[in-house]
Amino acid sequence: AQRVTQPEKLLSVFKGAPVELKCNYSYSGSPELFWYVQYSRQRLQLLLRHISRESIKGFTADLNKGETSFHLKKPFAQEEDSAMYYCALPFISNFGNEKLTFGTGTRLTIIP
């Protein structure tokens, strides 16, 4: 069964300091992983996916198959990064629909 674990419910970081949000997964096979973000009073939106290997809003995430991790990192936190962050593992069915298994989320607070 696939599972996503985010060990930290809350994380507070000073502005300008590095950020790392942890995510570990359990999946038999070659996974694709996502990070979703939910800013206050806004909808869930895709932040980045490992397959695209891009940096969005300064965030990057590297898939480490040996450690089964997909930690989200940013070298210098900004106040607007305060949000709820969810790691997610998709499963594509035979019909082509994409079912996401989410982690429990980490609330990131950037301290000015």
Next chain:
Amino acid sequence: EPEVTQTPSHQVTQMGQEVILRCVPISNHLYFYWYRQILGQKVEFLVSFYNNEISEKSEIFDDQFSVERPDGSNFTLKIRSTKLEDSAMYFCASNRVNEKLFFGSGTQLSVL
């Protein structure tokens, strides 16, 4: 950017009553989903819908739940006889094949 629209944003109902949560997916999307998030818990997949039928459902999605696409634009989730434990934020989402999910802003259901 196009948006998935959900109404109402907040619904209060009495235990045992039927509720219908409404969603308007993005117009050229083919796959539609409902997720829910109980307060303090993770976002959970409920059901996916494709080609006018359910393509996948979770064990949460029991006989009390049903989904429908009554016309070309709406996608509804009906809970036949609500229970206290149905209180949650319900998210609708849609996408096209191999593209990211777009989430609605959610409907907060409170069962009293």
